[in-house]
Amino acid sequence: GFTEAKMAWTECPSPAHQPASGYHLCPDLGIVEVIDPDTGRVLPPGESGEIVFTPLDARGTVVLRYRTGDFIDGGLVHEPCPYCRRLLPRLVGNISRRSEVRSMRLDKIKGTLVDFNELEHALDDAPHLGAWQIELRKLHDDPLDVDELVLHVHAPDQSDQTALSHELANRINAACELQPNRILFHTAAEMRALQGVGSQLKELRLVDHRPAESPTPPAPAPVGSDPTAQSHPEPERAVS
Ligand SMILES: [Zn+2]
Incomplete structure (x- = not known):
């Protein structure tokens, strides 16, 4: 066994x-x-x-x-x-x-198993960083596309955003071997809104906006139909 x-x-x-x-x-x-x-x-x-x-x-x-x-x-x-x-x-x-x-709050992002406790420590220890939030997304909001890691931050002391972005990307990479796709700077008020301060019991430091993959099993072909015929043409996409 x-x-x-x-x-x-x-x-x-x-x-x-x-x-x-x-x-x-x-x-x-x-x-x-x-x-x-x-x-x-x-x-x-x-x-x-x-x-x-x-x-x-x-x-x-x-x-x-x-x-x-x-x-x-x-x-x-x-x-x-x-x-x-x-x-x-x-x-x-x-x-x-x-x-x-x-x-242990592990999840897979971009195929890598990530420990959010580690990530949390790495960001909490970062100098010049106020509130932060990690948002998980899918590229183009497509459930079959690749994961994206977006870091939302508020830097209270107006420090150099380029240097801080670099520092934060390094910290995330050291903690979980991933690179954030984007680091977005926000005002304190924007950050409070993102974190749901006032409406949530606990500030939201990790939000998962990855759409769920909807299972679409192929429908059985009708009896008597030509099995070689393509039964599932690509649905037409709306052009906007
Ligand atoms: Zn060996």
Whole structure:
């Protein structure tokens, strides 16, 4: 089962200040995949997601593609281990339970797992920065397009906006390896309105304006129709 397989995963000793090798998998014990927990899609190498396990040594009940509820933040990689040079697939990064992932306020932005506590600390410690808010969007407000990270800020002491933008972008990058797409400066009043001060119990420091992806399963073709005919022409787009 998964527990036995997990116990057989080994890590190589890594020199101080070098990244960990990750867990070397035992392909003869089972197949490990990493999926997007929301869509079930198998993710490309190196992307964080939920570990799915299919045991190959199973006696009795056979489980196919068991969803473990374990989250790996560095994904599955196939390059040789930098320390032992073996070619075993490796799970890289930290493994956590999905429930912990939620309580730790982790979310995926641009395919990267982001810890908002880290981000919060990085911005709260920034000099010359007053109120701030992180807004998550989709490019063109299209649910299938890429994520955008917009940082809204108020700088109370009229400091150099270019220098401050640079400093904040560096801090965000150091905290979560992402670059903000835009940094927008606001007055104190605009910032209070954005944060919902007065209307919300807690100031909104993180808002997610990414539209939900609406599932549109293809409709079954009518009986007797030509299966080679295109049944779903592109809907015409309104020109404005
Ligand atoms: Zn190794």
